[in-house]
Amino acid sequence: MNPYAKRLMWPVLILVALIVVNIAATGIDFIVPSVNDGRLGGAFVNILRRSAPLMLIALGMTLVIATKGIDLSVGAVYAIGAAIACQMIIGQEDQSAAGLIFSAVALALIVTAVIGAWNGTMVAYFGIQPIVATLILMIAGRGIAQLITGGQIPKVQDSSPFTQIGRGEILTIPVPIWIAALVFVAIALLTRKTALGLLLESVGGNPEASRLAGIRSKGITVLVYLVCGLCAGLAGLIGAANLGSADANNGGLWIELDAILAVVIGGTALLGGRFYLLGTVIGVVIIGTLDDTIINVGLSSQWQFTAKAIVVFAVALLQSSEFRGWILKPFKPKPEIAAPAPAEEVPAK
Amino acid sequence: MFKKALAGIGAGALLFGLAACGGGDGGSDGGDDGSLVIGFAQVGAESAWRTANSKSVQDAAEAAGHTLKFNDAQQDQEKQIEAVRGFINQQVDVIVLAPVVETGWTDVLQEAEDAGIPVVLADRGVEAADEDLYVTRLGSDFAEEGRKAGAWAAETFAADADGTKILELQGTTGSAPANDRKSGFFEVLDAEGLNYEIVDSQSGNFTAEEGKAVMETFITTHGLDGIDLLYAHNDEMGLGAIQAIEEAGKVPGQDIQIIIVDGSKAGFQAGVDGKVNYIVECNPAFGPQLMEVVEAVAAGETPEKFTPVEEGVFDATQFEAELPNRQF
Numbered sequence: 001m002n003p004y005a006k007r008l009m010w011p012v013l014i015l016v017a018l019i020v021v022n023i024a025a026t027g028i029d030f031i032v033p034s035v036n037d038g039r040l041g042g043a044f045v046n047i048l049r050r051s052a053p054l055m056l057i058a059l060g061m062t063l064v065i066a067t068k069g070i071d072l073s074v075g076a077v078y079a080i081g082a083a084i085a086c087q088m089i090i091g092q093e094d095q096s097a098a099g100l101i102f103s104a105v106a107l108a109l110i111v112t113a114v115i116g117a118w119n120g121t122m123v124a125y126f127g128i129q130p131i132v133a134t135l136i137l138m139i140a141g142r143g144i145a146q147l148i149t150g151g152q153i154p155k156v157q158d159s160s161p162f163t164q165i166g167r168g169e170i171l172t173i174p175v176p177i178w179i180a181a182l183v184f185v186a187i188a189l190l191t192r193k194t195a196l197g198l199l200l201e202s203v204g205g206n207p208e209a210s211r212l213a214g215i216r217s218k219g220i221t222v223l224v225y226l227v228c229g230l231c232a233g234l235a236g237l238i239g240a241a242n243l244g245s246a247d248a249n250n251g252g253l254w255i256e257l258d259a260i261l262a263v264v265i266g267g268t269a270l271l272g273g274r275f276y277l278l279g280t281v282i283g284v285v286i287i288g289t290l291d292d293t294i295i296n297v298g299l300s301s302q303w304q305f306t307a308k309a310i311v312v313f314a315v316a317l318l319q320s321s322e323f324r325g326w327i328l329k330p331f332k333p334k335p336e337i338a339a340p341a342p343a344e345e346v347p348a349k
Numbered sequence: 350m351f352k353k354a355l356a357g358i359g360a361g362a363l364l365f366g367l368a369a370c371g372g373g374d375g376g377s378d379g380g381d382d383g384s385l386v387i388g389f390a391q392v393g394a395e396s397a398w399r400t401a402n403s404k405s406v407q408d409a410a411e412a413a414g415h416t417l418k419f420n421d422a423q424q425d426q427e428k429q430i431e432a433v434r435g436f437i438n439q440q441v442d443v444i445v446l447a448p449v450v451e452t453g454w455t456d457v458l459q460e461a462e463d464a465g466i467p468v469v470l471a472d473r474g475v476e477a478a479d480e481d482l483y484v485t486r487l488g489s490d491f492a493e494e495g496r497k498a499g500a501w502a503a504e505t506f507a508a509d510a511d512g513t514k515i516l517e518l519q520g521t522t523g524s525a526p527a528n529d530r531k532s533g534f535f536e537v538l539d540a541e542g543l544n545y546e547i548v549d550s551q552s553g554n555f556t557a558e559e560g561k562a563v564m565e566t567f568i569t570t571h572g573l574d575g576i577d578l579l580y581a582h583n584d585e586m587g588l589g590a591i592q593a594i595e596e597a598g599k600v601p602g603q604d605i606q607i608i609i610v611d612g613s614k615a616g617f618q619a620g621v622d623g624k625v626n627y628i629v630e631c632n633p634a635f636g637p638q639l640m641e642v643v644e645a646v647a648a649g650e651t652p653e654k655f656t657p658v659e660e661g662v663f664d665a666t667q668f669e670a671e672l673p674n675r676q677f
Contacts, residue, residue, distance in 0.1 A: 026570055036598055043569040050562055152397050153585075155615060167596065243557050243589060249396065250556040294551075295566045301522045301552035 068272025076141020116229015166242030409636030495533020560586030
C-alpha cells in the first residue's frame with residue numbers, strides 16, 4: 001500500500017463506521033440521496049451541503065498548516081465576509097439586482113483576501129508567530145463584523161438571488177457542494193500539478209533551507225494565508241446565504257477549531273511539511289456526520305462534545321504507529337520476556 | 350515617553366471628569382425634586398437584545414428626570430468593577446449592575462455597602478453567597494416563560510386524541526434560559542395532563558445556523574408527518590428551523606405549529622406572515638420598571654429579592670398590532 005493511501009485508511013474506516021451506525025439507527029435512507037423540488041436531498045447529502053463552509057476553511061487551513069503555520073482568525077473572517085455581503089445588500093432598494101449581488105460578493109471576497117494577506121505578512125515579514133498573529137484578528141474580527149452590522153443581524157430578503165449561494169442547486173446538486181468541490185479541485189491541481197505543493201512542503205519543512213535553496217518562502221507564506229482568508233470569506237458567504245442573515249457574534253463560531261481538527265484527523269501534522277488534502281476532506285465529513293449521528297442515535301445534546309472527543313481520540317490513537325505497535329505487541333510472534341499485560345492500561349476507544 | 354504621555358492624558362481626563370461632575374447642579378446628591386443620580390454598569394452591546402435593553406434604561410431615566418451615568422463594560426468584568434468603584438467615588442444614589450458573570454463581586458459590592466449606596470441587579474444575577482450585598486434583582490423569569498409556552502400548548506392541543514408529537518430546539522446546553530425554559534414548559538404539560546410525546550429535543554445553541562441544521566436533521570430522521578408542535582427556546586433558532594421546514598416543502602405554522610421565545614422584530618414578522626403561532630416575550634425594555642424599583646430603593650424600601658420583569662404573550666391575532674412596538 002502506498003503511504004498516501006495508508007494515511008487515509010484509518011480516517012476512511014472511522015467514517016465508514018459512523019455511516020454504518022447511522023444506517024443502523026435510521027435505515028438505508030441515510031445514505032441514499034432523494035430528490036425534492038429538483039434539489040438533491042437526504043440525510044447524507046444534507047451533511048455534505050452543511051459541511052461546505054467547514055470544508056473550504058479546512059482546505060485553506062491545510063495549506064497554512066503545511067507551512068508550519070496556523071490561522072485562528074478564520075471564524076472571525078467568516079463573520080466579516082458574511083457581514084459585508086449582507087449589510088451591502090440590505091442597504092439597497094432592489095435586493096435582487098444582479099450587479100448588486102455580484103459587487104457584494106466581490107467586495108466580501110476582496111476584503112477577506114486582504115485580511116488573509118495581512119495575516120501572512122505579519123507571519124512572513126514581521127516574524128510574528130502564526131498563533132499570535134492570527135489570534136489578534138480572532139479576537140478583534142468579530143468586533144469589526146459588529147461594527148459593519150451596527151450590532152444588529154442584517155436579514156436579506158428570501159427572494160434575493162444571493163440566498164441561492166447557500167440554498168440553490170445546479171443540475172440538482174446543491175450550490176455549496178459545487179463551490180466546495182470546485183475549490184478542492186482548484187487547490188489540488190495547483191498544489192499537485194504545479195511545483196507549488198512541493199514548495200509549500202519545503203517551506204513548512206524548513207523555511208531557512210528553502211530560502212537558501214532559492215525558494216521565495218515569504219511570498220509563499222503570504223499566499224497561503226491569503227488563500228485561507230479567501231476560503232473563510234467564501235465560507236461566510238455560503239453560511240450567510242443559507243440563513244439569509246449574518247450574525248456577527250455567532251456566525252462561524254469555533255469553526256477554526258473544527259477546521260484544525262479536520263486537518264489533523266486527515267493526517268496532516270501540525271509540524272508542517274507533508275499535507276493531505278483528501279484526508280482533510282474526509283476529516284470534514286467525519287465531523288459533519290458526527291453531529292448528525294448524535295441526533296440519530298438519540299443521544300442528548302450534553303453528549304455532543306464528549307462523543308466528538310471520543311471519536312477524535314480514536315482517530316488520533318489509530319494514526320499513531322507507536323500505539324498500534326503497542327496494542328498489537330502481544331499478538332506478534334517471538335514474545336520476549338513475559339510481556340506486561342497491556343489490557344488493563346489500554347483505553348480501547 | 351509614550352507611557353508618560355498616556356498617563357498625562359489619563360490624569361487630565363480624570364481631572365476634567367471630576368470637574369464635570371462637581372460642576373453640575375448640586376453635584377451628585379440629587380436635586381430636592383426627587384431626581385436621582387443612577388450609575389448603570391451594563392454588560393456591553395453584544396446583541397440586539399442588549400442594545401434595546403440599554404436604550405430602554407436610558408430613555409426611562411431621562412423620562413423620569415433622573416441622571417443616568419452609563420457604563421459599557423464590553424463584556425469585561427474588570428471594566429465593570431472599575432465602573433462600580435467609579436460610581437462609589439462619585440457618590441451616586443443607586444448603582445444598577447448587570448453583571449457579566451456571576452462570581453467575583455464580593456469585594457466591590459461590599460465597598461458599595463460600606464459607602465451606603467444600594468445596588469440593584471438588572472437582568473443577570475450574582476452567586477448566592479453575595480445575596481446580602483444587593484437589594485433586589487430585576488430580571489426575566491425563564492421558567493415562567495417556559496410555563497407560558499406550556500400553557501398555550503396544553504390548551505391548543507387538549508383535543509388532540511392521538512397524542513401531541515413535539516420537537517424541541519433547546520438553547521445553549523447548561524445555560525439558565527435553556528434549562529428553565531425547558532423545565533417550565535414540560536412542568537405545565539405534565540400538570541395539565543396533556544398526552545404528548547417528545548419526538549426529539551436537541552440544542553441549537555440559540556443561533557439560527559444551528560437551529561436550521563438541527564431541524565434539517567430532525568426532518569430527515571423523523572420526517573414531519575404527524576409532528577404537531579415545534580418549541581424553540583429563542584427567535585433565532587425558530588427562524589432557522591422555519592427555513593428548514595420550508596425547504597422540506599412543508600408550511601410552517603400550518604403543517605407544524607411553532608412557539609418561539611424572545612419576541613424580536615424578525616420573530617413578529619414571521620408571526621405576521623403566519624409562520625409562527627405563539628410568541629412568549631423575553632422583554633429587554635424594562636427601563637420604566639427598573640426606574641420604579643430604583644426609586645423605591647432610594648426611598649428606603651426593600652422590595653423582594655427577585656422582581657420578575659413584566660413580559661407578555663402574543664398569539665396570531667395580536668402579531669400585526671404588536672409588530673410596530675418591537676424595539677429589537
